[in-house]
Amino acid sequence: xxxxxxxxxxxxxxxxxxxxxxxxxxxxxxxxxxxxxxxxxxxxxxxxxxxxxxxxxxxxxxxxxxxxxxxxxxxxxxxxxxxxxxxxxxxxxxxxxxxxxxxxxxxxxxxxxxxxxxxxxxxxxxxxxxxxxxxxxxxxxxxxxxxxxxxxxxxxxxxxxxxxxxxxxxxxxxxxxxxxxxxxxxxxxxxxxxxxxxxxxxxxxxxxxxxxxxxxxxxxxxxxxxxxxxxxxxxxxxxxxxxxxxxxxxxxxxxxxxxxxxxxxxxxxxxxxxxxxxxxxxxxxxxxxxxxxxxxxxxxxxxxxxxxxxxxxxxxxx
Amino acid sequence: xxxxxxxxxxxxxxxxxxxxxxxxxxxxxxxxxxxxxxxxxxxxxxxxxxxxxxxxxxxxxxxxxxxxxxxxxxxxxxxxxxxxxxxxxxxxxxxxxxxxxxxxxxxxxxxxxxxxxxxxxxxxxxxxxxxxxxxxxxxxxxxxxxxxxxxxxxxxxxxxxxxxxxxxxxxxxxxxxxxxxxxxxxxxxxxxxxxxxxxxxxxxxxxxxxxxxxxxxxxxxxxxxxxxxxxxxxxxxxxxxxxxxxxxxxxxxxxxxxxxxxxxxxxxxxxxxxxxxxxxxxxxxxxxxxxxxxxxxxxxxxxxxxxxxxxxxxxxxxxxxxxxxxxxxxxxxxxxxxxxxxxxxxxxxxxxxxxxxxxxxxxxxxxxx
Numbered sequence: 082x083x084x085x086x087x088x089x090x091x092x093x094x095x096x097x098x099x100x101x102x103x104x105x106x107x108x109x110x111x112x113x114x115x116x117x118x119x120x121x122x123x124x125x126x127x128x129x130x131x132x133x134x135x136x137x138x139x140x141x142x143x144x145x146x147x148x149x150x151x152x153x154x155x156x157x158x159x160x161x162x163x164x165x166x167x168x169x170x171x172x173x174x175x176x177x178x179x180x181x182x183x184x185x186x187x188x189x190x191x192x193x194x195x196x197x198x199x200x201x202x203x204x205x206x207x208x209x210x211x212x213x214x215x216x217x218x219x220x221x222x223x224x225x226x227x228x229x230x231x232x233x234x235x236x237x238x239x240x241x242x243x244x245x246x247x248x249x250x251x252x253x254x255x256x257x258x259x260x261x262x263x264x265x266x267x268x269x270x271x272x273x274x275x276x277x278x279x280x281x282x283x284x285x286x287x288x289x290x291x292x293x294x295x296x297x298x299x300x301x302x303x304x305x306x307x308x309x310x311x312x313x314x315x316x317x318x319x320x321x322x323x324x325x326x327x328x329x330x331x332x333x334x335x336x337x338x339x340x341x342x343x344x345x346x347x348x349x350x351x352x353x354x355x356x357x358x359x360x361x362x363x364x365x366x367x368x369x370x371x372x373x374x375x376x377x378x379x380x381x382x383x384x385x386x387x388x389x390x391x392x393x394x395x396x397x398x399x
Numbered sequence: 400x401x402x403x404x405x406x407x408x409x410x411x412x413x414x415x416x417x418x419x420x421x422x423x424x425x426x427x428x429x430x431x432x433x434x435x436x437x438x439x440x441x442x443x444x445x446x447x448x449x450x451x452x453x454x455x456x457x458x459x460x461x462x463x464x465x466x467x468x469x470x471x472x473x474x475x476x477x478x479x480x481x482x483x484x485x486x487x488x489x490x491x492x493x494x495x496x497x498x499x500x501x502x503x504x505x506x507x508x509x510x511x512x513x514x515x516x517x518x519x520x521x522x523x524x525x526x527x528x529x530x531x532x533x534x535x536x537x538x539x540x541x542x543x544x545x546x547x548x549x550x551x552x553x554x555x556x557x558x559x560x561x562x563x564x565x566x567x568x569x570x571x572x573x574x575x576x577x578x579x580x581x582x583x584x585x586x587x588x589x590x591x592x593x594x595x596x597x598x599x600x601x602x603x604x605x606x607x608x609x610x611x612x613x614x615x616x617x618x619x620x621x622x623x624x625x626x627x628x629x630x631x632x633x634x635x636x637x638x639x640x641x642x643x644x645x646x647x648x649x650x651x652x653x654x655x656x657x658x659x660x661x662x663x664x665x666x667x668x669x670x671x672x673x674x675x676x677x678x679x680x681x682x683x684x685x686x687x688x689x690x691x692x693x694x695x696x697x698x699x700x701x702x703x704x705x706x707x708x709x710x711x712x713x714x715x716x717x718x719x720x721x722x723x724x725x726x727x728x729x730x731x732x733x734x735x736x737x738x739x740x741x742x743x744x745x746x747x748x749x750x751x752x753x754x755x756x757x758x759x760x761x762x763x764x765x766x767x768x
Binding site for chain 2 (some may be wrong): 128136157162164188343
C-alpha cells in the first residue's frame with residue numbers, strides 16, 4: 082500500500098514562485114481517496130499552479146508532494162500512467178475527429194488493442210458521441226468538447242483525475258450533466274480534484290479547499306465550513322435597503338453586506354458577540370426600522386468570509 | 400521507446416496533415432514551381448547581353464570582328480555609338496551591359512599585334528563580367544584572316560587546354576537540378592518540423608501531451624517520421640521533372656541518390672525540431688528557419704562556388720547540411736560517383752542529424768517551468 086494510506090494527495094508547505102510573484106504560498110493539502118474534492122478560489126488565486134505541481138508539470142519552489150504514494154516531482158513519470166488531467170483550455174486536437182482523439186489517447190496510454198477498442202466503444206456510448214464519432218473535435222459545442230475531454234482523460238481508467246475549471250465555458254445544463262459524470266466516476270472509486278469558481282459546483286463536492294492569493298484559507302466539508310459561520314450570517318428585512326446598508330456598514334465587525342431583492346444579507350466577523358442584537362441596535366440608532374434574523378450560512382458566505390480578510394490565515398475546520 | 404505511442408504520434412501527424420490542404424499543396428507545388436522557375440530562368444551561362452557598338456574604324460575587318468562577336472550569341476546589339484565616351488554613358492544608364500569600341504586605327508593596331516578591340520563590361524554584375532570575358536577569348540587572328548592572307552604564319556597557340564567533363568554543353572539546368580533537390584528539401588522540411596512543437600504549444604495540446612506517459616524521444620521521432628516520407632515524395636517529383644524537362648542525367652545509382660536525399664531529409668527535420676524546441680511562437684520558428692535557409696542557399700555552393708569563398712565562410716559552409724548534400728548529389732548524379740567514394744560527406748550528414756536530434760530531445764522538457 083502506498084505511503085499515503087487513504088490519502089490520494091498529501092502536500093505540505095507547497096510553494097511556487099514566479100520571479101517575485103508568489104503564486105502558491107505554503108499550501109498544506111490532504112485529499113482522501115474516492116471523493117470529489119473541490120478547489121475553490123478567485124481567478125489568479127493559484128488553483129491551476131497547484132494542480133500543475135500536483136501532476137508533476139511544474140516543479141515546486143518549496144514543499145513536499147505525495148500523490149498516490151509517489152513522491153512528486155521525482156516520480157512524476159510513474160504517476161502519469163495513473164492519473165488523468167483535464168486542462169483549463171481545450172487541449173485535444175481540433176483537427177481530429179471525436180473517434181480519432183479517443184484512439185490517439187488510447188494509443189498514448191498504450192492500452193492493449195482489445196481493451197482500447199472496448200473502452201472507445203464504451204465511452205462513445207456513455208458520453209453520447211456514437212452519432213458524432215466522425216465529427217471534428219473543433220466543430221463540437223463547448224459542452225460537447227468538455228465531455229470529450231473528460232472521456233479522453235479517463236480512457237485508461239486513472240485512479241486520480243485532475244480537472245482544472247472544466248466547466249468555465251459551459252452552459253448550466255451541460256454543467257449539471259458534466260457533474261453527473263464526475264459523480265459516476267467517484268462512485269467507481271476514482272479520486273477527483275476539481276477546480277471551479279462556481280458555488281453550486283463547490284456545494285456538491287465531498288470536500289472543498291479555498292485558495293486566496295496563493296494561500297489555503299479554508300479546507301473541509303461544505304457542512305463543516307458553513308457550520309463555522311453559525312450566528313454570523315444575518316438576514317435584514319427593511320423598507321429602505323440602500324440606507325439600511327449604510328447603517329450596517331458603519332457597525333463593528335461587518336465583513337460584507339449584499340442586497341438580495343428587498344433584503345440584505347450580512348456577514349459578520351467571528352468573536353464579536355451576538356451579531357444579531359448588534360446589527361439591530363445599529364439600525365435602530367440610524368432610525369431604520371428593520372427585522373434582523375440569523376440565517377444558515379451558504380458556501381458563498383464561506384467563500385466571502387475566507388477571501389475578504391486581508392490577513393488571511395488558514396481557517397481549519399477539520 | 401514504445402512503438403504503440405510512436406505510431407500514435409505518426410498517425411496523428413498524418414491525419415492532421417491530410418486535413419491541412421495548404422500544407423499538402425505546398426508539399427507538391429513548391430518543388431514543381433521552384434524547379435520550373437530555377438530550371439528555366441536561371442542560366443549562369445549568359446546569352447543575349449545588350450551591347451552597344453562604336454566602330455570608329457568601319458573597315459571590312461572591323462565589321463567582321465563585330466559580326467563574329469554577335470554570332471557567339473553572347474551579345475545582342477541594341478545601340479550604335481560614335482565614340483567610346485558615348486558607350487560609357489550608355490553603360491552607366493544601364494542601357495547596355497557590354498560596349499564594344501573599335502578605334503579608328505584598328506587595322507594598324509592589328510598589324511602591330513597590339514590590342515585592337517576594347518570590350519567594356521558592366522562589372523556591377525559579376526556574372527555579366529564572366530560571360531563577357533568569353534568575348535575576349537575570340538581568336539582575332541583567325542577571324543580577321545577570313546578572305547585575307549593570314550597575318551602570321553603560325554596558328555594561335557594554346558598552351559593549356561581545358562576539357563569540361565560531365566557537363567560539356569555547360570547547361571545550367573544540369574548543375575542546378577540536383578542542387579535544387581537539396582534547396583527545396585531544406586526550404587520545406589526545416590519549416591515543417593520547426594513549427595511542429597510550437598504549434599502544439601500554441602494550440603494548448605502540449606499540456607495534455609506532457610501529462611501523459613509519452614516520452615520525449617517518442618514525441619520527437621513521431622514528429623519526424625511522417626515528413627521523411629514527404630521528403631522522398633518531393634525528391635521524386637524533382638528528379639522526375641529534372642529528367643523529363645531538363646534531361647538531367649543520373650549517371651550514378653538512383654538508389655544512392657535516394658540514400659543521399661534521405662540523409663539530408665533527416666538532417667533538415669532534426670534541425671527544424673531543434674528550432675521548434677527553442678521558438679516561442681510559430682512566427683518565431685519561421686524567422687529562425689529563414690535565418691538558416693539564407694546561408695544555406697548562399698554558402699552551400701548552390702549559387703556561388705564553394706572554392707571562391709574565404710576560409711571563414713568555407714568553415715561555416717561545412718556546418719550546413721546542404722553543402723554536404725550538394726557534393727553528394729552532384730557526385731552521384733553528374734559524375735557517376737558512388738556513395739562509398741563520397742563517404743565523408745555522408746558521415747557529416749549523419750553526425751549533423753545525431754547532434755540535432757539529441758539536442759532537440761535534451762532541450763525538450765516534459766515540464767511547464
